[in-house]
Amino acid sequence: MTDPNTKPCLNCQGGIKRLRAATLMTWLGNELITVPNFPAWICDMCGHRHFDNRALAELSLLLNPEAGTPIQPITPPTQNPPVNPPPMA
Numbered sequence: 483m484t485d486p487n488t489k490p491c492l493n494c495q496g497g498i499k500r501l502r503a504a505t506l507m508t509w510l511g512n513e514l515i516t517v518p519n520f521p522a523w524i525c526d527m528c529g530h531r532h533f534d535n536r537a538l539a540e541l542s543l544l545l546n547p548e549a550g551t552p553i554q555p556i557t558p559p560t561q562n563p564p565v566n567p568p569p570m571a
């Protein structure tokens with residue numbers, strides 16, 4: 483277990499999983515998106531694969547704008563002023 487790019491396969495319990503590039507397909511809202519060259523662990527015996535957890539976490543940060551809260555809030559430029567301003571209390 484000195485090679486960080488291999489790990490034992492828990493599916494067939496005999497193979498070695500290696501870090502390779504695979505195509506990830508995932509749902510983003512109602513849209514099916516594909517991410518090529520995504521890091522995946524693929525077994526050399528049974529072919530079982532799972533995607534790299536850390537890469538998945540990074541991907542979810544990229545895809546979910548609410549996941550990463552900016553340290554300093556950025557106020558977007560006002561492009562559409564409210565048509566109906568709230569009445570004064």
Ligand SMILES: [Zn+2]
Binds near residue numbers: 497
């Ligand atoms: Zn396997």
